[in-house]
Amino acid sequence: MGKTFNPKITAFLCKWCSYTGADLAGTSRLQYPTAIIPIKVMCSSRVDPVFLIRAFLKGADGVLIGGCHPGDCHYESGNYHTRRRFAILQSIFDSLNLEKDRLRLSWISASEGPKFARVCNEFTDKIQKMGPNPTRKNMFI
Amino acid sequence: MSTDSKSGGRIPIENGIEQTLRKVLKESLKSDLIDALLLPVKVPSGDSYAWILMQDPALVEEEASPMAAVMPVQGAKALKSLTRKGNGSLRVAAMMRPCEVRGTIELSKLNQINLDNVTLISYDCPGALPLSDMSDAPQDTEEAFMGLLSERNFESTAVKPVCQFCTEFSMGAADVHIGMADPDTSQLLLISGSEKGTAFLSATGLKVDEEPSAWEKQTDSIQKKRIQQMDKAFQTIQPMVEGFDNLADTFSNCIGCHNCQSACPICYCRQCYSDSKESSLESAYYLDKAEKRGGISLPHDRLMFHVGRLSHMSLSCVSCGQCTDACPVSIPVAKVFSYVAAQTQQAFEYKAGKTAGEAIPLKEYKEDELKKIHEMTKSAESQESPHE
Amino acid sequence: MSKMLTTDHGADKSVVDLLRFLLDTEKVSGVLTLRKTNTSGSLDYGLLTRSQELDRAVPLMPVMPANAAQSLSLITPTQKPIAVVVKPCELRGFVERIKREQGSLDNVLTLSPTCGGVIPLDTYIKKSKDNLTKDYYKQVKAGEIPESIRPTCKACEYFVPMTADITVSVVGEQNLDSKCRFILNSDKAVSMTEGFGSVENGDLDAKILDDHLKKREKEKKALFESIKFKQDGLDGMIDVFGKCIGCHGCSRVCPICYCLLCDFESRNFDQNVSLFEKELEQKGALRLPPDTLFFHLGRMSHMSFSCVGCGQCTDVCPADIPVASVFKKIGENTAALFDYVPGKDVNEDIPVLVFKEEEFKELGE
Incomplete structure (x- = not known):
């Protein structure tokens, strides 16, 4: 069709760290791609792997979870659980030969506005190279 | 069949029935009457079909199998998933078997489907082949079904058992019906069943001015044979279900998976009572019960599940046979349900899904109905000591 | 060295005798065992309280009408002692359920055979049962893998029960028709069987089981090869x-999927027509009902690490999808992340409930 590819990246961001980090990136006037569609969650562990699967199957080109650094969780251990679930999901994607690189987990604290912008830029670049998620076009999903 | 005068139109069959049909459907999509079509499409592995809602005319022409050999998912369920939460602006035409149309009508009465923007297309159905045939030998199964259609064979014994004695194989509440039983095999007969249907047909550029009397005669004669088949079948089913021991024996292989219920178009509950907390009791209860009887069977209440389901949905059973297709232990569920449903529906002179207007029998009552029950209560009362 | 109890009867009869002994001596109030419910060989699990009810019991029948873990959740916790005869994967399934607060092993005496595998339901119902079991036992006695069993059974490495109080030696037992060896793995087993027969030191034959394990491992490799996904996943x-067909029978018969209302049948993922319309606009075509892959991927993410590979899901699939083979493979990989073996230890938490600070450092950046 000759259309340029505008990736869409669903980002589940923890309210206390990563979302605040995104805010900081904004107030600091740091550029990050419009591909990122942030969804605020109370804790990264609120993100059932099923949310990621859903975003992936509904055509998100990339899915990002942003949480507090290990040890810094507002609820003490939420992000450790997130990490285990992410490992499970990655393993499933790996076993099924699905593109696990479309999933990303990042620890971004409230003060890391520049890191948030960097992660978003990097991830968007990577997804740009990967091309559109094949789930976008598949009618049998 | 019904005595209303119907009108239809014809188009010549070119490159087979399905291809001709695809062309008609494609035309409807090009008109400004229909936004999307809901049609079966063969899955990539080639051994089943999926319901696909499509907007692309090329897809209709290349991929759709409007008359699928098997019925993996009852069409009513597909439509339900689309309009369960209400109606949008999307105008959809769906091509279904008559039993799927009936299932759809029942679900619309149960507020699970909104038909405002839906045009239903059905066809004289020779019956669906068992789902397992398609898994085992996809190509043979497809060819076999196409054979039935092109030969206008409505007496095949290869189709699902309940299909062999289905008397509602022809036009029901659909807006458009394709007269596959019509004696003229060189043309496709399309009949309008409603204003929506007439609009649909005229949108495809078809002249609808013919009274399809030859088709009516033909469907009448097929129906007579099917009624005979039904009588015969019911005679064999009766001993399978009458009396507790026979009923228990018929369901003796049941493993309690409830596939029959989840494949059923009528059972729309997200959580069946029998899968709910309410249906199981404290753990100690089971051993207590076992001690009273010497033993109990687990998983619990397997027979009650079937009888309970009959009590909940048999009035709306459309005898589509999905339950049998889904049963992993080959219980003839559909035969039993069909047999019982015929009787429960008869009690209210109701035919599930036949007409759109009627409410389901449990939604209303008449004061002077069900005389038999009235008599039963009367005779029970007369045996009691008089009041006062 | 474990304690061992040997009888002079065939295995099936010996197990029934033991159950009868337990009931008659009132050491247990009830027993859970497979039994025939009619002359045509239909099977169910019977929770039996009178010893004469045991006449139709076939505790070792290599068929699994339902994974008994589900029924065990229904009848436990129990105040009164019961004995249950279940297959190793049913026991493992129950252990996984207990970790999810779906039952208890308190007051339950567990008997489980070294398992030769189970015959698929469809085969059992449609074929001549006598020939089936005759051929089956011929191969089991020889320590071979029976041809007729479920694909996931052939590939099962955990045919020796992990947590049973009493292990019934079946695999590789040449004299299965004339004698039976019970391995008593717990003090409970020893005290409960006291008076049933003489106890000596003894154990399962490690060499035979080891040889058999090698065969299973080979089958597993072949099974996993056969379900290789194409390059484009x-x-x-x-x-x-x-x-x-979206019947979700696989999740309903799954011993791990204990939710009364599955997430994927709930309202959680319902869509308004407008959302379908938007998707249709983008894709040109979409499947109804939606979420076919979503259900399976979602289920994998929720339960695969606890999958015991019992194969019940494949048996009930009306569309003949090899669900169990796929889930077994996925499950092995997800469980391996945590060195977790589902059903091995009832005191071990399921991986998603716990964590270690020092793990998966490579994840997240």
């Missing part, structure tokens, strides 16, 4: 699961 997924 999505197409591979659709190739396998594309014909799913």
